[in-house]
Amino acid sequence: xxxxxxxxxxxxxxxxxxxxxxxxxxxxxxxxxxxxxxxxxxxxxxxxxxxxxxxxxxxxxxxxxxxxxxxxxxxxxxxxxxxxxxxxxxxxxxxxxxxxxxxxxxxxxxxxxxxxxxxxxxxxxxxxxxxxxxxxxxxxxxxxxxxxxxxxxxxxxxxxxxxxxxxxxxxxxxxxxxxxxxxxxxxxxxxxxxxxxxxxxxxxxxxxxxxxxxxxxxxxxxxxxxxxxxxxxxxxxxxxxxxxxxxxxxxxxxxxxxxxxxxxxxxxxxxxxxxxxxxxxxxxxxxxxxxxxxxxxxxxxxxxxxxxxxxxxxxxxxxxxxxxxxxxxxxxxxxxxxxxxxxxxxxxxxxxxxxxxxxxxxxxxxxxxxxxxxxxxxxxxxxxxxxxxxxxxxxxxxxxxxxxxxxxxxxxxxxxxxxxxxx
Numbered sequence: 001x002x003x004x005x006x007x008x009x010x011x012x013x014x015x016x017x018x019x020x021x022x023x024x025x026x027x028x029x030x031x032x033x034x035x036x037x038x039x040x041x042x043x044x045x046x047x048x049x050x051x052x053x054x055x056x057x058x059x060x061x062x063x064x065x066x067x068x069x070x071x072x073x074x075x076x077x078x079x080x081x082x083x084x085x086x087x088x089x090x091x092x093x094x095x096x097x098x099x100x101x102x103x104x105x106x107x108x109x110x111x112x113x114x115x116x117x118x119x120x121x122x123x124x125x126x127x128x129x130x131x132x133x134x135x136x137x138x139x140x141x142x143x144x145x146x147x148x149x150x151x152x153x154x155x156x157x158x159x160x161x162x163x164x165x166x167x168x169x170x171x172x173x174x175x176x177x178x179x180x181x182x183x184x185x186x187x188x189x190x191x192x193x194x195x196x197x198x199x200x201x202x203x204x205x206x207x208x209x210x211x212x213x214x215x216x217x218x219x220x221x222x223x224x225x226x227x228x229x230x231x232x233x234x235x236x237x238x239x240x241x242x243x244x245x246x247x248x249x250x251x252x253x254x255x256x257x258x259x260x261x262x263x264x265x266x267x268x269x270x271x272x273x274x275x276x277x278x279x280x281x282x283x284x285x286x287x288x289x290x291x292x293x294x295x296x297x298x299x300x301x302x303x304x305x306x307x308x309x310x311x312x313x314x315x316x317x318x319x320x321x322x323x324x325x326x327x328x329x330x331x332x333x334x335x336x337x338x339x340x341x342x343x344x345x346x347x348x349x350x351x352x353x354x355x356x357x358x359x360x361x362x363x364x365x366x367x368x369x370x371x372x373x374x375x376x377x378x379x380x381x382x383x384x385x386x387x388x389x390x391x392x393x394x395x396x397x398x399x400x401x402x403x404x405x406x407x408x409x410x411x412x413x414x415x416x417x418x419x420x421x422x423x
Contacts, residue, residue: 002075049073140188200239230280282366
């Protein structure tokens with residue numbers, strides 16, 4: 001058995017081999033790992049080969065949380081010990097078996113399968129050819145310049161742009177040298193999106209599938225890929241907003257291209273997996289909520305205030321951050337604590353990237369901002385109604401939503417975390 005440990009982007013191979021020097025299958029197994037050969041207990045084959053989840057060792061103990069294994073059986077080799085003819089009779093060797101005649105008498109189906117596999121191999125080889133990468137780069141630059149001069153594009157230009165987009169997302173974004181070539185492609189694609197609403201719509205439709213969004217924005221182990229894809233989606237959404245931002249909710253549902261994406265994003269938000277990976281999902285939802293009045297109206301109708309607060313509260317990892325306690329002290333005394341002074345100094349000295357690691361909220365900041373936006377659209381009591389003169393909606397809070405907002409300690413802490421992250 002050949003075992004692969006790693007991800008689809010790379011990893012390492014080693015083998016587990018049964019000792020058959022005596023001619024028969026034995027109980028002796030060995031692990032061949034580069035230059036190291038060691039005895040292997042066959043009882044551990046399921047643990048080593050069948051995937052699944054496991055607890056990771058942290059320090060001197062195992063974690064409570066389970067993680068997906070990164071090692072799986074990749075290839076399984078068999079050794080033929082007997083030969084049979086077409087009638088099932090045992091023969092002495094391969095020369096007497098009908099297997100030896102197979103190449104001359106191969107069926108049309110087998111030959112077709114071989115041809116199909118060969119074509120896939122050739123296609124893969126061509127896709128990874130550096131000359132194709134250079135061709136797509138030159139053509140993306142040309143398209144960007146042409147569309148700056150005119151919003152009218154030919155069918156051939158449309159086909160070429162779609163091919164470049166698909167090449168970008170299936171090949172280039174996974175390339176080992178992507179850091180040197182991605183910036184050029186990103187600038188060119190964003191330039192086309194900003195000038196062409198139809199191509200922006202087409203690009204967004206490619207992400208209507210929840211599995212596609214999950215692959216790029218949730219499960220992807222390469223952090224820069226998530227940011228790149230989310231950035232392109234944001235650019236396309238901004239372009240579509242020029243046409244659809246005035247749609248009412250019914251028009252958005254019937255002929256808009258944003259509504260379906262929002263539904264898929266909300267589904268991933270609820271059932272997508274680990275909450276700490278939600279940063280880019282939340283980022284795109286925030287862009288949609290702020291760009292389209294109809295989406296905000298939809299969120300209100302779907303009671304998203306309470307749903308988002310519950311989602312955030314249930315998955316917040318830090319019960320009470322030191323930051324919240326210090327903030328309360330500052331409000332009461334008026335004197336900045338060492339913590340707040342350190343925060344101010346860190347921001348002034350551009351050290352905020354390292355500083356904010358202590359206040360990781362896993363993308364909840366965008367969700368908190370969405371909730372704040374929605375709260376500003378809600379009618380409260382008559383006494384404070386004058387505070388909301390810009391209210392465009394008639395939505396009223398139901399009892400469950402009121403209860404969610406009244407969880408002050410948790411809610412105020414989350415607000416402060418969001419403010420810290422977006423300073």
